[in-house]
Each structure stands twice: as structure tokens, then as C-alpha cells.
Amino acid sequence: MGLDMYLSKKTYVKNWDHNPPEKQHQITVKLNKKKHPFINPKNISYITESLAYWRKANAIHQWFVDHCQNGNDDCREYDVERSQLQELYDTCVLVRDNCKLVDGKITNGYTIEKIGEEIVERPIKEDGKVIPEPSVAEDLLPTQSGFFFGGTEYDQYYMEDINNTIKMLKPELDLDYSDSGVYEPEYIYRASW
Secondary structure, three states, X not given: OOOEEEEEEEEEOOOOOOOOHHHOOOOOOEEOOEEOOOOOHHHOOEEEEEEEEEEOOHHHHHHHHHHHOOOOOOOXXXXXXXXXXXXXXXXXXXXXXXXXXXXXEEEEEEEEEEEOOEEEEEEEEEEEEEOOOOHXXXXXXXXXXXXXXXXXXXXHHHHHHHHHHHHHHHHHHOOOOOOOOOOOOEEEEEXXX
């Protein structure tokens, strides 16, 4: 249970009879080294790839909600433009380059105590890395609380999400579809919790 986030890449590969041979795709789907019994390659229109996956990266999720979902946070699929992926990548690079980690105390879970009639939730603190001046992160990629959305502190876990986002998006953004002769892919974001 918690915030799971998926970015997919959907590429159009339909083979139309009127397409010249150089525009035809060869698609093979095998199961146990044999032709798949229930998939006809001639009927395949799109290939969908998993491009990125995050778990409880609430700042990244909030960015998608604000920039691609018109503020709707409803676990539905949303189209994402390539330019938006570039914007997210550039924003993560800015945060990474302007937010340095230093030794400090981080929160790693909570403990519940009953004091008299009152239930008190106390953070469990341990040694780790924190961002002492998170103003750039707060401005560009603020954390977002939610039901099992993960921590909202600006610490090593936040920076891990930023760095993972950079690593996942860079290979796709390095591709140049302009003169490739193939259709530019579609991108789809979806979160669930």
C-alpha cells in the first residue's frame, strides 16, 4: 500500500497495407520460444513500455498533478508531452545542483505511545543526510503529504527520488526522433495508492 507511480511509453507500430516496406514493422511475440497462441502480430497497433517507476516519490507525483493533470489527483492515466518530461528533468537537475546534503538527523518511521488517555505519534530519528537550506527544492519540487505518500522532509530520501528521476528520464530524452522515420511515442503517467 502506498503511492506507486508509473510512466509508460507508447509507440505506434501498426502495419498498414499502403505503407511502403521501409515503413513496415516486424513484430514477433513468443511464449516459451513459440509463437504466442493468442496474439496476432498483424493486429498490434502499439507497443507500450515501462519507462519509469517510482514508489512514494511524492514531490515527483505532485509535479505531474500540477503540470500534466490539471490539478486532478485521481489515479487516472494522463498524457504527458515530451516537452513536459524535459521540463521535469531540467527541474530535477536544478534541484540536484542547488541542494546539497549534509550530516543530520532524519526521520525513519514513527512510534505510537499512549500517555494517559492521549495517543502520541513520535518520529524515530537516526543519523542520515539532510538538506539544510531546502528553499530551491520547496520552490521547484515541493513535497506533498497524502495517504501513504511517504515522508515530506527534504533529506537523503528526497534527493534519492530526484536522482532516480534524472537517471530514468535521461535515456529517453537523449533519443532524437526527428529524423528517424518513426512516429514519436506517446507518454502516459498514472499513480495509484
